[in-house]
Amino acid sequence: MSYMQDEQKKTTDSYKNIAAFIQGKIEAGEWSAGRKLPTQRALAEEFNVNRSTVIHALDILKDKGYIESKSGSGTFVSKHSSSDISRNMMNWNDYSKYSVYPTNHQTVRKINNLELDQSLIQLGKGELHTSLFPRDSFNKSLRTLENTFDNYGYNDGTGDDRFRQAISNYLKKRGISSSPQTILPVSGALQALQLITLGLLQRGSTVYAPHVSYIHSLHMFRTSGMRIKSVPFTSKALDADYLREHLSGNHHSSVLYINPTFHNPTTQTISSNNRKDLVEISNQYKMPIIEDDIFRDLWLDQEPHAPISSLDNSGHTLLIGSFSKTMAPTLRIGWISGPVDVIDKLSDLRMQLDYGTSYLPQLALYDFLESGRYEQHLLELREELRYRRDMLVHLLEENMDDYATWEVPNGGMFIWVLFSEEVNIRRLFTSLVGQGVLINPGFIYSSYPNQYVRLSFASSSVEEMRRGILIMRKVIEQHQMTVLE
Known part of the structure; x- marks a missing residue:
C-alpha cells in the first residue's frame, strides 16, 4: 500500500469511528433528542483529526437522520427526523425544560x-490548590477512624455528637456561643442554603442580598418561588438605609443573605458598625439573617470582626460554615448553627432527603479539630x-x-x-x-x-x-x- 493510500485509509477509518461513536451514544439512549453535540473543534481534538474529517462524519449522520444543524446554534441530536430511532427517542431536554430546577447560567455551566x-x-x-492540603496531618486523623467509627446504620439526621461538640468548641473560640444541639452537619454551604430555602422560607419571600454576590450565580432561590432583591454594597458596608426603606414597605416575609467576611467575589469585609446595624434591622423587622461565613478562617493580615451571629441575642441569625475553603471541597462537610427549633426542623428535612451527612468525614474532622492540627x-x-x-x-x-x-x-x-x-x-x-x-x-x-x-x-x-x-x-x-x- 502506497503512502497516499495509507493516509486515505486512516482518514476513512477516522470519520467512520467518529460517526460510529456518536451514533452509538444516540442508539444507547445516552444522548437524547435535542442534546447539543460537542463542537467540531472539540471532536477534532478528541479524535486527533482535522475538522474536515469531523464534518464528513457529521454529514453522514445528518443523512441518516440522527442529527441536525441549527444555524448559529450548533449541531443537535435530531428530534424531527422521520427515522425510527428519532421517532422512538425520549426528548429529555423538552421534558425537563420547565423543571423545578432549570440548568445553570450557560457561562456558569461552562466554568x-x-x-x-x-x-x-x-x-x-x-478552592485551594492540591499542594495546600495538609496531607500528612490529616492522614493522622483519617487513621483514627479505625477506632472511632462504630455506627453502621441510619441516624436521625442530626449528625455525630462528637463532631457537633467539636464545632461548638471551634465556634466558641471565634466568639460564638453555640451548644451542640444548635449545630447541624451539612454537605457544604450550598446544601445549607438548600435546606434553609426548602425548610424555612415561604414562597413569595424576598431574599435581600448584595448587588454583587455569589448567590446571583445560583437559581436556587428563584426556582423556589423567592424574589431576590439587590442591595447596594459599597466598601465595607451593606446599605442599611436602603434596606430599612424597602423593608418598611415590604409586606412579604423577608430574609437577608450576607457573606460578611472576605465577601465572595468582592473580598470586602463589612465593618463592625455595619454588622450592628444589620442586627438592629433584623430585630426591628423580624428579618432572619443567613450569615455565610465560610472564608472567615482565611484572614491574612489581622483577625476579622466578630461574626454577626455573635452580636445577635434574639436568635435571628443562621450561621453557615464549611471546611471546603480551608481544607478541600471533596470532604463535603460543613454546618448550620441556629436556634434549636430551626435545627430540629432542618434535621427532619435531612431525614426526608438523604438521612444526613456521612459520618466518616465528620469523625475525621472531629479528630482534626480536637487534636489542634486544624489550627x-x-x-x-x-x-x-x-x-x-x-x-x-x-x-x-x-x-x-x-x-x-x-x-x-x-x-x-x-x-x-x-x-x-x-x-x-x-x-x-x-x-x-x-x-x-x-x-x-x-x-x-x-x-x-x-x-x-x-x-x-x-x-x-x-x-x-x-x-x-x-x-x-x-x-x-x-x-x-x-x-x-
Missing part, C-alpha cells in the same frame, strides 16, 4: 465543566496564602496596571479586578479559555453587566499563576492592536 480540566490554568477557581494547618496556610496574594498583586502591577485597578484583600482567596471599558470581558473570558486559562467573569455574580473579573491566588501553583497573568496581558494587547487596526 463548572472547565474547572475539572487539569490542563487549564485555574485563575478563578474557589496548626491554618497558621501554615495563612503564611502560604499571604505569599501567594502578594505574588499575584506583584504580577498585576507588572502586567495589568494599564488596563485594570484592584484593592489588596486582607483575606480570602480572591482579588476582585476592575478592567477598563476598553477590555471586553466576555471576549477576554473566551479568548483565555482558548489559550488554556480559566477566569471567573464578574457578570455571573450580578444581574447587571460589569467590568470585573475574580482572580484566585489559591487555586493554581505560583508558576501557573505567573504564566496565566502573562497570557492575559498578551490576549489583551492583541485585542487592543486589532481594535487600533
